Amino acid sequence: MRIALDAMGTDAAPAAEVAGAIEALHELDPAIEVVLVGDQATLEASLARHPEAPVGRLHISHARDRVTASDAPASVIRRKPNSSIVVGLKLVKAGEADAFVSAGSTGAVMATSLFTLRPLPGVARPAIGALLPTAERPCLLLDAGANVDCKPQHLLQFAHLGHVYAQDLMGIANPRVALLNIGEEPEKGDELTLGAHRLLKSAGGLNFVGNVEGRDIIQGVCDVVVCDGFVGNVLLKFYESVAEFTIGLLKKELKHSHEQLNLEEVFRILDYAEYGGAPLLGVGGVSIICHGESSPRAIRNAVAVAAQAVRSGMVTHIAREVSPRVNHQERA
Amino acid sequence: MRIALDAMGTDAAPAAEVAGAIEALHELDPAIEVVLVGDQATLEASLARHPEAPVGRLHISHARDRVTASDAPASVIRRKPNSSIVVGLKLVKAGEADAFVSAGSTGAVMATSLFTLRPLPGVARPAIGALLPTAERPCLLLDAGANVDCKPQHLLQFAHLGHVYAQDLMGIANPRVALLNIGEEPEKGDELTLGAHRLLKSAGGLNFVGNVEGRDIIQGVCDVVVCDGFVGNVLLKFYESVAEFTIGLLKKELKHSHEQLNLEEVFRILDYAEYGGAPLLGVGGVSIICHGESSPRAIRNAVAVAAQAVRSGMVTHIAREVSPRVNHQERA
Numbered sequence: 185m186r187i188a189l190d191a192m193g194t195d196a197a198p199a200a201e202v203a204g205a206i207e208a209l210h211e212l213d214p215a216i217e218v219v220l221v222g223d224q225a226t227l228e229a230s231l232a233r234h235p236e237a238p239v240g241r242l243h244i245s246h247a248r249d250r251v252t253a254s255d256a257p258a259s260v261i262r263r264k265p266n267s268s269i270v271v272g273l274k275l276v277k278a279g280e281a282d283a284f285v286s287a288g289s290t291g292a293v294m295a296t297s298l299f300t301l302r303p304l305p306g307v308a309r310p311a312i313g314a315l316l317p318t319a320e321r322p323c324l325l326l327d328a329g330a331n332v333d334c335k336p337q338h339l340l341q342f343a344h345l346g347h348v349y350a351q352d353l354m355g356i357a358n359p360r361v362a363l364l365n366i367g368e369e370p371e372k373g374d375e376l377t378l379g380a381h382r383l384l385k386s387a388g389g390l391n392f393v394g395n396v397e398g399r400d401i402i403q404g405v406c407d408v409v410v411c412d413g414f415v416g417n418v419l420l421k422f423y424e425s426v427a428e429f430t431i432g433l434l435k436k437e438l439k440h441s442h443e444q445l446n447l448e449e450v451f452r453i454l455d456y457a458e459y460g461g462a463p464l465l466g467v468g469g470v471s472i473i474c475h476g477e478s479s480p481r482a483i484r485n486a487v488a489v490a491a492q493a494v495r496s497g498m499v500t501h502i503a504r505e506v507s508p509r510v511n512h513q514e515r516a
Numbered sequence: 517m518r519i520a521l522d523a524m525g526t527d528a529a530p531a532a533e534v535a536g537a538i539e540a541l542h543e544l545d546p547a548i549e550v551v552l553v554g555d556q557a558t559l560e561a562s563l564a565r566h567p568e569a570p571v572g573r574l575h576i577s578h579a580r581d582r583v584t585a586s587d588a589p590a591s592v593i594r595r596k597p598n599s600s601i602v603v604g605l606k607l608v609k610a611g612e613a614d615a616f617v618s619a620g621s622t623g624a625v626m627a628t629s630l631f632t633l634r635p636l637p638g639v640a641r642p643a644i645g646a647l648l649p650t651a652e653r654p655c656l657l658l659d660a661g662a663n664v665d666c667k668p669q670h671l672l673q674f675a676h677l678g679h680v681y682a683q684d685l686m687g688i689a690n691p692r693v694a695l696l697n698i699g700e701e702p703e704k705g706d707e708l709t710l711g712a713h714r715l716l717k718s719a720g721g722l723n724f725v726g727n728v729e730g731r732d733i734i735q736g737v738c739d740v741v742v743c744d745g746f747v748g749n750v751l752l753k754f755y756e757s758v759a760e761f762t763i764g765l766l767k768k769e770l771k772h773s774h775e776q777l778n779l780e781e782v783f784r785i786l787d788y789a790e791y792g793g794a795p796l797l798g799v800g801g802v803s804i805i806c807h808g809e810s811s812p813r814a815i816r817n818a819v820a821v822a823a824q825a826v827r828s829g830m831v832t833h834i835a836r837e838v839s840p841r842v843n844h845q846e847r848a
Contacts, residue, residue: 319761329698332706366661366749374664374746398753402761414706415747417698419754421730426755429651429734430762 185215186243186281187490191222192250192268193287194478198222201287202230202237204483209238211484216491217241219281221272223248247271250288257291261299269293273300276469283470283490285461287478293471294330294464301469304499306507309338310466311413312473313349314420315459317427320404322459324350325364327410329417330464336379339363339410343390344505345465346408352496353463353489354407358391362406364415365395376412384410389505460485463493466502470494517547518575518613519822523554524582524600525619526810530554533619534562534569536815541570543816548823549573551613553604555580579603582620589623593631601625605632608801615802615822617793619810625803626662626796633801636831638839641670642798643745644805645681646752647791649759652736654791656682657696659742661749662796668711671695671742675722676837677797678740684828685795685821686739690723694738696747697727708744716742721837792817795825798834802826 189205191198198220205218220227224246231237231244249267251260261270269288275281277300286293294312303310311327326342327334343361350359363380365373370381372395384392393406398419401409411419460482461474470493474486493499521537523530530552537550552559556578563569563576581599583592593602601620607613609632618625626644635642643659658674659666675693682691695716697709704727705713716724725738730751733741743751792814793806802825806818825831 319764332698364750366664366746374744377746398750398755399757401754402757411750412706414698414709415750418696418730418743418747418751422733422751422754423730423758425731425734426758427762430759431766432651434763434766 185491185494186217186219187487188219188221188245188272188275188281188284189483189487190268190272190284190286190288191220191227192247193474193476194483195476198227198230200478200480201483202227202234203480204478205242205487206234206237207480207484208487209241212488213491216487217243218487219243219245219275221245221247221268221275245271245275251292253289255289255292257289257295260292261296269296270300273297273471276471277301282494283472285472285474285483285486285490287474287476287483290329290473293473297464297467297469297471301467301471304466304468304503304506307466308341309334310464311342311345312462313346313465314416314462316401316420316423318402318404321354321407323401323404323406324354324408325401325411325416325420326408326465327413327416328420328462329413331413334376334412336376336383339376339380339412340383340387341466341506342410343384343387343392343408345502346410347390348498348501348505349463349465350407352498352501353492356407359407360393360405361390361408361410362393362396364398364401364409364411366397368395368397370395380410460489463489466506469499517823517826518549518551519819520551520553520577520604520607520613520616521815521819522600522604522616522618522620523552523559524579525806525808526815527808530559530562532810532812533815534559534566535812536810537574537819538566538569539812539816540819541573544820545823548819549575550819551575551577551607553577553579553600553607577603577607583624585621587621587624589621589627592624593628601628602632605629605803608803609633614826615804617804617806617815617818617822619806619808619815622661622805625805629796629799629801629803633799633803636798636800636835636838639798640673641666642796643674643677644794645678645797646748646794648733648752648755650734650736653686653739655733655736655738656686656740657733657743657748657752658740658797659745659748660752660794661745663745666708666744668708668715671708671712671744672715672719673798673838674742675716675719675724675740677834678742679722680830680833680837681795681797682739684830684833685824688739691739692725692737693722693740693742694725694728696730696733696741696743698729700727700729702727712742792821795821798838801831
């Protein structure tokens with residue numbers, strides 16, 4: 185199995201990507217190979233600093249350009265055809281790689297994935313899933329930012345996308361799917377969530393547990409929570425900052441009290457890097473988006489998630505899950 | 517100055533309210549008087565346990581009914597005219613009290629305030645303001661849940677409401693007002709925020725600092741942040757739970773390490789009770805909504821906020837701020 189890894193994505197590219205790829209190859213399934221996508225000379229120089237690299241399973245695919253924050257996401261495919269994002273996704277499209285992982289511009293990875301891998305038949309709006317740390321196992325939030333101005337049927341589709349992801353990647357046989365809302369009662373909400381609640385309630389094949397409020401997510405009451413991409417994006421960014429803020433306050437206290445404390449376990453639970461990136465769900469291939477400040481560990485975990493998505497046949501499962509249901513909606 | 521305090525609102529009513537009222541009378545401006553609104557016999561029995569109560573400044577207004585979670589908010593005014601919420605707000609309406617404070621059902625306080633105190637001329641949508649603890653001083657978030665399905669001009673009005681609140685209650689001469697969005701660039705957002713950004717940018721009399729993302733709020737980059745009531749409500753509830761969750765994780769670690777730590781300062785910063793309730797802004801009177809689980813301290817702080825709102829002439833300021841601008845919008 186070959187994972188194409190954008191080697192020009194992180195703020196510390198390509199060092200973080202190269203180190204992460206090597207970690208993945210050493211620690212994960214020996215059937216995995218990684219294709220580093222980026223400038224050949226730069227990557228060779230970076231690899232030279234890693235004598236421990238398992239060279240037979242580590243390849244380079246040359247891409248001389250790098251997408252930057254100033255590139256308009258939608259124009260990357262046309263304006264930067266030799267960028268690591270475009271080259272990497274084309275490897276997947278051509279069947280030369282089984283999945284793509286990138287810590288580059290979220291917008292550019294998303295737009296180029298949509299253009300290259302195309303939405304699966306029946307998927308109106310592919311969505312970004314993000315794993316939120318909770319009191320229990322993590323909760324998949326989607327859409328985390330791919331779509332603003334959603335309609336109720338889009339939220340229903342997000343539920344199906346999340347259902348499959350939770351089964352295939354989180355190992356949950358019958359994932360609890362919830363709708364993010366401002367009250368638990370079915371009659372609470374705005375136009376979007378009122379409509380989505382009705383659709384979700386009557387949808388087949390979903391373990392819909394009803395509305396959840398902002399405060400419920402963290403209690404671990406559901407495995408998948410669906411919302412509009414605007415709300416999801418605001419919430420996701422807010423989560424990180426509140427956790428950091430709270431830890432910061434506590435650290436200051438610890439300093440005052442001259443006490444030392446091992447916070448590693450706390451940081452591990454709250455660390456996004458543990459969860460291995462956010463998948464773009466609903467396109468015809470595996471595409472995983474990582475933070476721009478991803479550590480080698482985060483890259484390694486994203487490669488692991490990509491490999492599991494491939495191994496589990498997630499894309500096929502999504503195609504099967506979504507297609508007939510969408511037709512059902514259209515007929516209705 | 518008389519503050520009408522719903523004595524049947526908290527989960528621990530009337531004990532928390534009575535204790536909070538007495539704290540307020542002892543600690544705040546001696547010109548303040550509190551009218552406890554609730555069942556007379558119950559309140560007299562509760563007061564009998566407080567020999568320290570300054571009886572001359574503590575009054576009772578009898579209301580035999582209590583609004584419960586099962587009462588539909590909009591029907592309370594009609595179905596429970598003798599409830600503490602309706603009786604208390606009618607005292608304000610009749611000029612027998614200058615402000616109302618309640619820890620009862622948010623929906624019922626809101627609906628009854630709207631009906632009794634009426635929206636100020638030109639205010640299309642009164643909004644609930646909520647103070648979020650941040651790295652700097654608290655940030656006022658509005659709307660925190662009064663209005664879902666907002667239009668751009670509603671968000672503009674929230675900005676004006678928040679502007680006055682920040683001036684009068686937070687003592688900020690030129691409050692920085694921001695729009696909650698999924699990107700800092702003006703061209704980012706959904707239909708609502710794109711439209712609101714345009715209105716806010718060209719609005720007079722506001723220190724509009726542009727879009728902020730979920731992660732920026734906590735950094736203290738603005739004094740007021742406006743958003744749709746759906747997003748605001750989800751965010752507010754999420755905030756509390758993430759902070760609690762993070763503290764919980766750290767506490768567990770502290771236990772493991774057998775160390776003791778004084779977390780009082782941390783809890784103080786993260787404690788909503790410190791901030792004294794959420795004002796309903798844009799109605800013809802002062803109405804402050806508190807948590808159902810408010811402590812006496814939280815009640816005392818809400819009375820303090822109510823008193824400052826009265827003293828500063830907040831309602832008059834809002835009327836002046838909003839009215840001409842709305843006319844301007846209508847002419848446009």
